[in-house]
Amino acid sequence: MPINTTGPAALASRVMNAEAAAALITDGMTIGMSGFTGSGYPKAVPTALAQRMKTAHERGDRFRCRIWTGASTGPELDGVLAQADGVEFRLPYSSDPVARDKINRGEMEYFDMHLSQVAPMAWQGFLGQLDVAVIEISGIRADGTLIPSSSVGNNKTWLDRAHGVILEVNRWQNPALEGIHDIYYGTALPPNRVPIPLVRPDDRIGETGFRCDPDKIMAIVETDMPDRNLPFSPPDDCALAIAGYIVDFLRHEVSRGRLPSSLLPIQSGVGNIANAVLSGLLGSPFEDMTAYTEVIQDGMLDLLRAGKLRMASATAFSLSPEAAAALNRDMGDFRDKLILRPQEISNHPELIRRLGCIAMNGLIEADIYGNVNSTHIMGSRVQNGIGGSGDFARNGFISIFMTPSTAKEGRISAIVPHVPHVDHINQDVQVIVTEQGLADLRGLSPKQRAKVIIENNAHPDFRAALRDYYDRALAHSYGLQTPTLLHEALTWHQRFVDTGSMHA
Amino acid sequence: MPINTTGPAALASRVMNAEAAAALITDGMTIGMSGFTGSGYPKAVPTALAQRMKTAHERGDRFRCRIWTGASTGPELDGVLAQADGVEFRLPYSSDPVARDKINRGEMEYFDMHLSQVAPMAWQGFLGQLDVAVIEISGIRADGTLIPSSSVGNNKTWLDRAHGVILEVNRWQNPALEGIHDIYYGTALPPNRVPIPLVRPDDRIGETGFRCDPDKIMAIVETDMPDRNLPFSPPDDCALAIAGYIVDFLRHEVSRGRLPSSLLPIQSGVGNIANAVLSGLLGSPFEDMTAYTEVIQDGMLDLLRAGKLRMASATAFSLSPEAAAALNRDMGDFRDKLILRPQEISNHPELIRRLGCIAMNGLIEADIYGNVNSTHIMGSRVQNGIGGSGDFARNGFISIFMTPSTAKEGRISAIVPHVPHVDHINQDVQVIVTEQGLADLRGLSPKQRAKVIIENNAHPDFRAALRDYYDRALAHSYGLQTPTLLHEALTWHQRFVDTGSMHA
Secondary structure (H helix, E strand, O other): HHHHHHHHHHHHHOOOOOHHOOOOOOOEEEEOOOOOOOOOOOOOOHHHHHHHHHHHHHHHOOOOEEOOOOOOHHHHHHHHHHHHOOOOEEEEOOOOOHHHHHOOOOOOOOOOHHHHHHHHHHHHHHOOOOEEEEEEEEEEOOOEEEEEEEEEEOHHHHHHHEEEEEEEEEEEHHHHOOOEEEEEEOOOOOOOOOOOOOOOOOOOOEEEOOOOHHHHHEEEEEEEOOOOOOOOOOOOOHHHHHHHHHHHHHHHHHOOOOOOOOOOOEEEOOHHHHHHHHHHHHHHOOOOOEEEEOEOOOHHHHHHOOOOOEEEOEEEEOOOOOHHHHHHHHHHHHHEEEEEHHHHHHHHHHHHHHHHEEEEEEEEEOOOOOOOOOEEEOOEOOOOOOOOOHHHHHHEEEEEEEOOOOOOOOOOOOEOOOEEEOEEHHHHHEEEEEOOOEOOOOOOOOOHHHHHHHHHHOHHHHHHHHHHHHHHHHHOOOOOOOOOOOOOOEEEEEEEEHHHOOOO | HHHHOOOOOOHHHHHHOHHHOOOOOOOEEEEEEEOOOOEOOOHHHHHHHHHHHHHHHHHOOOOOOOEEEOOOHHHHHHHHHHHHOOEEEEEEEOHHHHHHHHOOOOOOOOOOOHHHHHHHHHHHHHOOOOOEEEEEEEOOOOOOOOOOOOOOOOHHHHHOOOOEEEEEEEEEOOOOOOOOOHHHOOOOOOOOOOOOOOOOOOOOOOOOOOOOOHHHHEEEEOOOOOOOOOOOOOOOHHHHHHHHHOOOHHHHHHHHHOOHHHHHHHHOOOOOOHHHHHHHHHHOOOOOHHHEOEEEEEEEHHHHHOOOEEEEEEEEEEEHHHHHHHHHHHHHHHHEEEEOOHHHHOOHHHHHHHHHOOOEEEEEEEEHHHHHHHOOOOOOEEEEEEEEEEHHHHHHHHHEOOOOOOOOOOOOOOOOOOOHHHHEEEHHHEEEOOOOOOOOOOOOOHHHHHHHHHHHHHHOOHHOOOOOOOHHHHHHHHOOOOOOOOOOOOOOHHHHHHHHOOOO
């Protein structure tokens, strides 16, 4: 009960239940919530808010808000608010299935943003004013500073920018979290920006808690609820093959002297394949590795335990329930090896470029020239969002994208003639890996890339059709820098929409 | 004659004519040349090299090279080498019409790169080894350092990385250039990168010349040849309208307190419209402006003369012949207001983000969701290249793209249902301006953007067709995050290829 025991006495009067706190939120407000990849999001107030929204809608009243977060959250935030039809506008990232359906039915506006840019753009002011911040923390110190929870995200910015603050103090979070956070207060708007003084992934450049004007605190709600993350599947043969190719590639780069034997700081996207790659690094020859990434997944804890990874910097945890329980148990062993930072720092282009991160991200599909779609199924239906992949892909030392070569039991090819939506332009895509092989695209022209991608990445069931498209494009394209058959480029996707398969 | 009078005596023996210097280059070599937007490129050696290539080809011998530069050059480099069929592979940017034809006929490989990434990627090593650097300079000092010419580009990196160096000392360049350059030698490969100590556009962080190992200098060729830049057209009504909307927008941002009254450092792409915008700023209320950009164009000199612009930092000049002559005449007045830097610094994401540049770049076409194609006509035929637009658009404080709303006497719409090639993803495109109006896309979801772009940017002749496409996409798209009709998305471009017009 950190509030009563150590927090400023004046705050005790603002302790209330979630329903009373949610009643401070009204129709049309913009709310900045905590939460990043299913950790550290508020759980009680959004649920109570959703109930109020439903009740209002039953009365025929309008009650919808604009919701900003760090990234994805959990069912008790994005899920319940979407179910209540309570979200008018959402940024910057969402992976909730209910919200996704609403968005793709056109019932909810979604601005899918580079995660590094959320805080600076909020400061720039054109996203509009922020009415309320609803932030999960793990405690309040006697000096009034807030002990962050299992994610940092944009919390510093929401606390600074919001007119009012609602805190959820979650006693489920391990008290040993205290001290692992590094909250940098040196950002500014131009012309007052200065170099960010971080030159190693383990540099600490900030404070261990959030500053918060106590006069802005409208409500404090005590909770005891677990973060809800999904379990990871054990890596299948496909994921293991991808991981194997990546480890081989990195070994090759080390042997050529293009990477140090401890590699460079690793960035790894979220998901089963990313986790498999981390597992693959367990058996690799690399030692004394570091991670400078968005989220700390199960595989990273294994690498830390094994002593292969020296430390990991991120903005959030994204752990399976088992790994979360184990981390809570063993936090004492890990706390000096983990740093959680604001996402504007974990994803900052300046720092990613300086550190030279090895960026590893997933994709939905790539075209034969290496343009990557990582967000829009069939070009129009959003899956999750671009997240931080653009921050890392453009600024990393090497930008790797990985995917199984097919989806939907082989009916969808991840390598297509033309992507109907682009998140990563070919210049930002240096290596593509599928279970079929690895395409090293560095320094290649579009036509050179096409050959390598078709031969190394595509599934054999689609390879002949891709070769055929490319050969005919070479013969008939308007120009031959990036040969394209306009009338045919998107027919694979149209066929899937029409027939459920990209196969002709 | 800087070599004989002040250069190290040992170098005198390496003075030779262009033909003898070109004879040091052999088939298959990779050559790093100076040159950026038609300034500071070597003129005599490439011409002599092209002649040798032609002669070899007439004999039936192979003689083709890989050519790296800063950006575009002039007819005496890209033009003659392409005419001689002497370029096997070209990076990172080219605008030469002969080379463009070769590329689009599939006779020359072209890797179109972010300009900030060329030097670091060359250092990373996977572009291959650099055999020879051919660099135009304006003099050699007694201590052996080289006085740069009218562009800096990647010269520092080529001089450091190449096995051998050929220098063209061009006495046409104004001796008063000496001292305006700022060559930063603090870059490194990770894990040894540190913050770049530049916090204002006028900070000097380097040296005024290039270091060069004298043992690597294979040849010194003396020339007296002008840079060849194209004249600017006087701004037409369309360019003036675009400039007017941009100035109004910037005034509005200042009035809302989102920009200081001196604005933030301006980045301006190359071309007539960009130049018109600079002219528009002449009559604006903004004072004490600065520029942190790639190239210094005519309009910037006018702003400097008028005292509206305090100083300009770039990597090259791109001046009309008249402005170049005037600058050569008045260099004494300008030299403390101009800084030329390596392009890895002029375009560095770290610095663009820190300074908060106002990015203004041209485009070929944008789709109704704000994805921008700035390189590929009809998706396949390259025009010039992405250049530095990606460096500035993603990292700037505000990212503005501008274009006339139609091309080819109204037969092409610059606003289309779907772009067949993406250089700038919608997240990196915040404002689009045509002579029809300005679309402020900041903080908008894709569907919100579509309405603003169609109504504010599209030409009235195409507006109804765009509305019709969008309405039908809303009714029939697979998903409604980014409504798309796959079978129709690229038909405007196909129609142009078939009929010479996008009009149905």
